[in-house]
Amino acid sequence: MGRGRDNPFDGLAALPWPVALVVGLLGYAAIRHGVPAYVARLDGPLAQALAMQRDALAPIAWLFLGGCSIASLAAFVRARRRRRLLDACTQLDHVAALGWRDFERLVGEAFRRQGYGIEETGLGGADGGIDLILHKGGQRTLVQCKQWRRRQVPVGVVREMYGLLAHHRAQAVRIAALGGFTRDAARFAQGKPIDLIDGPTLLAMIRSVQAAEPSRADTRDAPVVSQPTGPVEHDPDPGHQAGASTDCPRCGATMVRRANRRTGATFWGCSGYPACRGTR
CATH class of the missing domain: 3.40.1350.10 (Trna Endonuclease; Chain: A, domain 1)
Incomplete structure (x- = not known):
């Protein structure tokens, strides 16, 4: 059974969400301001009449922007769902x-x-x-x-x-x-x-x-320990330096020192990551 797209907004929703939003803003500016400005430079009574009715294009411009905004929101929700879907599959x-x-x-x-x-x-x-x-x-x-x-x-x-x-x-x-x-x-x-x-x-x-892109849930609540920032390394006695046991609280595996990419803080994580996401 096919899954073809029915309209251009479905195509926009399949792109990264900022793309649909940018298209909406550009389209709004073109319809609301660009078209009337272009018509105003033309000669003839019809062109002048259209220029005088420039506000008539405002609902069309807002409708276009609204449609693109909905497509952008749909793209954002889909992308977030895909990311969560992949992060949840560990087995x-x-x-x-x-x-x-x-x-x-x-x-x-x-x-x-x-x-x-x-x-x-x-x-x-x-x-x-x-x-x-x-x-x-x-x-x-x-x-x-x-x-x-x-x-x-x-x-x-x-x-x-x-x-x-x-x-x-x-x-x-x-x-x-x-x-x-x-x-x-x-x-x-x-x-x-x-x-x-x-x-x-x-x-x-x-x-x-x-492993290349850990989820935020793995590091946002990780405790800060007084260790220098650096790559993942095994330590023979993590419990002594971190004030915790040497084993993962979830699976019992050896803990290793990891660094939070955003804050630079270090914490102890399970050596079995991503199969186990235990931290101290």
Whole structure:
């Protein structure tokens, strides 16, 4: 079942939220002030009549700005939901419990945090297809997401995606599938610009981007200890220097010293992060 966009505001909502807001402000200025100023410079009775009715364009300008503001708010809410969705997935069971739409959002957010531009094509659906197009460095990559928990992706699906490369002028294909791939599918992908991402590989990618960009909840309430700011380091006796036990209060693992990126303050965090988020 397709997910095509019905109007331009849906397209704006798919972009970063500041883009829609800027488009709304520019459109408002153009409709409210730019068009009347341009018409006023024209000759003829019709142009003069339109110039005298410049206030008639005000409702249209406000309507355009309001629509873009709604699209901007929708984009902000979607982006926040995707971020929370990825931050909450710390185990493969969490990923498997998602619906297929949230699974696609999760995969897209994981690539987004790696610096890719994401285009939600609307060509996929519950049964598959091109779900995402990645943009980075002038390269286009087609992505299909398969949340099959107990089925492996057959070679036919991989062959079909490979055949779409030329049609969409893309350079590579990536297929994310929880259940993995058949031997024939893996054999077909060898030597081709096809990246097969099974469940464990996807989880490793998610944990990698989580570690690269810790959520605010991990550091905003972290206690400040009198240690110099620096990179993460293991300490043989964190309890002695931090005034706490040497073990994580959640899982019992060894604590390591971490630095808050925003304040520079250091605190003790679990060495098992992001699987465990215990702090002292």
